Amino acid sequence: MDLQIALLLGQDGIVNGAIYALLALALVLVFAVTRVIFIPQGEFVAFGALTLASFQAGKVPGTLWLLVGMGVAIAAIEIGIALRNGTLRRLTSALGWNLAYPAVAAAVVLLGQPGSWSLALQVVLALALVVPLGPMVYRLAYQPLQSASVLVLLIVSVAVHLTLVGLGLLFFGAEGSRTPAFSDASFDWGGVMVTGQTLWVVGASAALIVVLYLFFERSLWGKALRATAINRTGARLMGISTTQAGKLSFVLAAAIGALSGILIAPITTVYYDTGFIIGLKGFVGAIVGGMASYPIAAAGAILVGLLESFSSFWASAFKEVIVFTLIIPVLIWRSLTTRHVEEEE
Amino acid sequence: MEQPMILEVADLRVGYGKVEALHHVSLKVRAGEIVTVIGPNGAGKTTLLSAIMGLLPRRSGSVTFLGSAPGEIEVERMVAMGMTLVPEKRELFGEMSVEDNLLLGAFMRRRLGHRDDAATMAEVYGIFPRLKERREQLAGTLSGGERQMLAVGRALMAKPKLLMLDEPSLGLAPLIVREIFHVLGRLRKTGVAILLVEQNARAALQVADYGYVLETGEIALAGSSAELRDNPRVVESYLGFGGKH
Ligand SMILES: Nc1ncnc2c1ncn2[C@@H]1O[C@H](COP(=O)(O)OP(=O)(O)OP(=O)(O)O)[C@@H](O)[C@H]1O
Ligand SMILES: [Mg+2]
Numbered sequence: 171m172d173l174q175i176a177l178l179l180g181q182d183g184i185v186n187g188a189i190y191a192l193l194a195l196a197l198v199l200v201f202a203v204t205r206v207i208f209i210p211q212g213e214f215v216a217f218g219a220l221t222l223a224s225f226q227a228g229k230v231p232g233t234l235w236l237l238v239g240m241g242v243a244i245a246a247i248e249i250g251i252a253l254r255n256g257t258l259r260r261l262t263s264a265l266g267w268n269l270a271y272p273a274v275a276a277a278v279v280l281l282g283q284p285g286s287w288s289l290a291l292q293v294v295l296a297l298a299l300v301v302p303l304g305p306m307v308y309r310l311a312y313q314p315l316q317s318a319s320v321l322v323l324l325i326v327s328v329a330v331h332l333t334l335v336g337l338g339l340l341f342f343g344a345e346g347s348r349t350p351a352f353s354d355a356s357f358d359w360g361g362v363m364v365t366g367q368t369l370w371v372v373g374a375s376a377a378l379i380v381v382l383y384l385f386f387e388r389s390l391w392g393k394a395l396r397a398t399a400i401n402r403t404g405a406r407l408m409g410i411s412t413t414q415a416g417k418l419s420f421v422l423a424a425a426i427g428a429l430s431g432i433l434i435a436p437i438t439t440v441y442y443d444t445g446f447i448i449g450l451k452g453f454v455g456a457i458v459g460g461m462a463s464y465p466i467a468a469a470g471a472i473l474v475g476l477l478e479s480f481s482s483f484w485a486s487a488f489k490e491v492i493v494f495t496l497i498i499p500v501l502i503w504r505s506l507t508t509r510h511v512e513e514e515e
Numbered sequence: 516m517e518q519p520m521i522l523e524v525a526d527l528r529v530g531y532g533k534v535e536a537l538h539h540v541s542l543k544v545r546a547g548e549i550v551t552v553i554g555p556n557g558a559g560k561t562t563l564l565s566a567i568m569g570l571l572p573r574r575s576g577s578v579t580f581l582g583s584a585p586g587e588i589e590v591e592r593m594v595a596m597g598m599t600l601v602p603e604k605r606e607l608f609g610e611m612s613v614e615d616n617l618l619l620g621a622f623m624r625r626r627l628g629h630r631d632d633a634a635t636m637a638e639v640y641g642i643f644p645r646l647k648e649r650r651e652q653l654a655g656t657l658s659g660g661e662r663q664m665l666a667v668g669r670a671l672m673a674k675p676k677l678l679m680l681d682e683p684s685l686g687l688a689p690l691i692v693r694e695i696f697h698v699l700g701r702l703r704k705t706g707v708a709i710l711l712v713e714q715n716a717r718a719a720l721q722v723a724d725y726g727y728v729l730e731t732g733e734i735a736l737a738g739s740s741a742e743l744r745d746n747p748r749v750v751e752s753y754l755g756f757g758g759k760h
Contacts, residue, residue, distance in 0.1 A: 255587070390618070390625055397608045397619050403570070404606030408673075409594035409623030 177362045179479045185368050185437065186451075187475020188375035189430045193452025194459065194471040195382060196423040201461045202399035203419040205320050206312055209327040212449025213334035214300060214427025216442055219435035220338070221296040221428075223347035228285035232341020233299050238276055240306040241268040247310075267302070275299055289352065297428055304424025305417040307334075312420075313413055331446070338442035346439035349432075371433045378429065379468065382422075395419060451478070451493060458500050470500075518545040520579075521677050521708035522567070522598075527576035529559075529566040535574070536562045537732045544677065549699060549709040551719040551740070553753055554729035560712040561603050563729065564679050567710075568600045569593050581676065594623045597676035601683060605666040609655025613646055616654050616665055620672025632672065639668040642698055659686050667695060671702075678702065679710040684718060696722045716753035720744050728753070 193211055200208040217233050224231035248264040251257075275298060278284070284295050311330050315322060353366030386392040398405040398415040406412060430448075431440065438444070455471025474493055481492040522544040529537040536559045544550045552560050565571040567578050569588035577584045581596055608616050617639060621632035640647035643664040649657065654665055667683060680699075684692040692715065699709055700722055713719035720726055720740045728736035728749065736746065743749045 390622065393611070393615055393619060394622055396611060400608045400610055401606050403602070403604075404608060405619075406570070406590045407568070407594065407600055407602065407606060408619045408669075409591050409626070410619070411591045 174361060175483065179483055180476065181362065181364065181368060183476035183479035184472065185371050186478060187472035188372050189434055189448065190452045190455050190471035190474050191468040192375050192378060192426050192430050193449055194455035194467040195379065195464055196426040197453055197456040198459060198461055198464055198467050200419050200423045203395055204312060204416045206323045207327055208423055209331040209449065210307065210334050211423060211427050211452065212445030212447070213331065213338060214304065214424050214445065215431035215448050216338055216440055216445035217300045217303070218296060218428030218431030219349070219440040220342045220347055220442065221299055222292055222432050222435060223349050224342070225284045225292045225296065226349055230279055231299065232337070233303065234276055234279050236337060237299055237302060238272040240303065240310060241272040244268045244306060244309050271302065289350070293432055296432060297425065300428040301421060301425045304420040308417050308420040313416065316412060335443050335446065342442045344442070346441040347435070348439050349435040351436040367436050371437070374433055378426065391418065454493065454497055457497060460504055518547050521546050521581060522710065523579040524567060525577050527566060527578065528574040529562055529571055530574055535732065537566065540734055542727055542734070544708045544710050546708050547703050547706045548725065549703050549711060549723040551711045551713055551723035551726045552729050553713055553716040553719055553726060558729045559732040560729055561681055564600055564681050564712060567679065568598065594673065595627065599670045599673045599675035599678050601666045601670045601680040603681040605662055607654040607662060607665060610653060612651055613654055613657070613665055614650040616669050617672050620669035624673060635672050635674060639671050643668050660688060660691050663687055675707060677708045677710065681712045682714055684713060684715045692718055
């Protein structure tokens with residue numbers, strides 16, 4: 171292997187690693203706040219990419235119907251609860267988000283002809299369809315089980331994952347899609363070609379990480395999420411609702427997932443089930459960080475990306491095996507170096 | 516003139532599984548009043564405060580706070596209405612700085628549109644200068660006494676109408692206990708109602724206006740602090756040999 175190839179592989183590894191890092195951060199966030207191991211994280215990657223691809227093909231993405239369907243289901247549940255308890259005060263916001271918002275989205279998609287829009291607007295619309303699915307999944311699948319054990323929540327995650335993958339196949343078919351690059355530019359840096367899309371992925375990931383950092387360090391809601399992760403009872407006593415915190419963490423996770431999908435769609439062909447493997451690689455990064463440390467999780471995810479790209483050169487048939495086998499030494503190392511932490515409540 | 520009623524608990528029953536920890540407990544707290552609940556270990560004092568706050572479900576009975584008696588007590592709603600609890604375990608955010616802990620104390624006020632947390636924080640730092648010195652330190656690394664101060668300070672950040680404290684003197688040096696009780700006395704003058712659970716009956720009955728003795732989940736005695744201080748049963752069980760001091 172010469173330097174040229176090494177640089178090329180390194181570039182590849184960092185691009186993928188940046189995406190894994192984003193997903194790892196989302197997984198750590200969701201786990202810390204809600205104790206949910208969010209296996210369906212990857213489906214948001216696929217949904218983001220494929221929704222955008224649908225717009226470009228001039229089709230109506232199935233995620234629109236998922237948004238409408240889940241909205242109706244949640245609205246029905248909320249109305250039922252409100253009638254039973256006689257508490258109608260919160261219903262307006264629930265109906266707004268779950269009925270009015272999907273209705274507006276449907277009107278825009280069906281009547282607005284997004285196929286003819288600019289790429290940037292299509293991206294915004296794809297995010298507008300996919301991101302609300304995050305809190306909706308939380309409302310339907312996880313919120314009723316808020317005090318369940320990590321294991322029960324994990325089983326729910328598996329079920330949600332399988333459901334969403336199945337829906338993905340139904341919505342988008344078995345063929346993969348690719349979207350055009352955000353920019354056609356490419357640069358020659360010391361003999362290595364760097365494409366504009368590479369810079370987009372790395373730049374957008376870095377920017378998103380900075381934004382997340384500022385959110386958690388500076389904003390009241392960011393601190394509230396951290397507080398919930400550290401001490402749920404303490405947070406409730408401050409008036410931070412566990413449900414609200416959970417919903418917000420799912421909004422962020424869905425946004426990170428969908429954005430990741432949109433970023434990689436020009437680089438790799440995305441299939442309805444591509445997200446799972448990508449999500450799992452983020453998961454390996456998150457595990458390196460012990461599901462608790464954001465910086466270590468991000469670094470671990472970039473390591474996963476590099477390992478993957480170099481092993482695809484030396485032993486491409488074993489590339490996934492090598493990446494996922496990494497979990498074992500990491501877990502051994504972690505269990506030797508970290509104190510055993512009792513699971514809270 | 517009678518002060519307005521802040522909290523009225525009537526016939527409250529609370530249990531864990533099959534065991535009932537509180538049977539028909541009733542009590543009242545008016546504005547500007549310090550009411551203490553004393554009692555032996557396991558009497559149900561913590562259970563009482565948790566149920567009032569909504570951390571535990573009720574079996575029956577009612578909790579009326581500021582004139583409204585919600586069917587289902589939700590912690591977030593009680594906080595929004597002005598109820599604050601300093602819990603027995605403190606429940607601080609250990610991996611966050613002292614200042615962030617205080618800031619989160621004002622979370623609900625901020626959400627409700629109040630923007631006075633900087634001024635309140637200055638007040639809290641005035642009361643507990645030690646917290647100001649340690650503002651950057653992680654709450655989990657504070658000393659036991661500093662942690663108590665932070666728990667009380669964080670509760671004050673919410674500017675509560677009813678402040679409930681579960682054994683604020685636990686493990687504190689006498690000087691700091693006096694300081695905290697002094698703060699409670701000052702708060703009362705501003706019209707805050709205080710419900711104080713204490714093991715340290717002597718200190719509690721000194722600062723309180725009214726007291727209840729909770730034994731095995733029932734109110735065994737109630738009366739003004741002066742009455743309770745002179746009650747032979749209280750003297751024997753809770754004030755110990757030095758009760759005459
Ligand atoms: N989570 C729980 N599950 C079962 N029983 C409980 C639980 N919490 C408290 N109890 C029981 O309820 C009773 C009242 O407990 P509580 O903590 O309210 O007492 P306390 O008056 O606060 O005591 P202390 O002065 O020791 O703090 C005790 O018998 C206790 O063992
Ligand atoms: Mg107690």
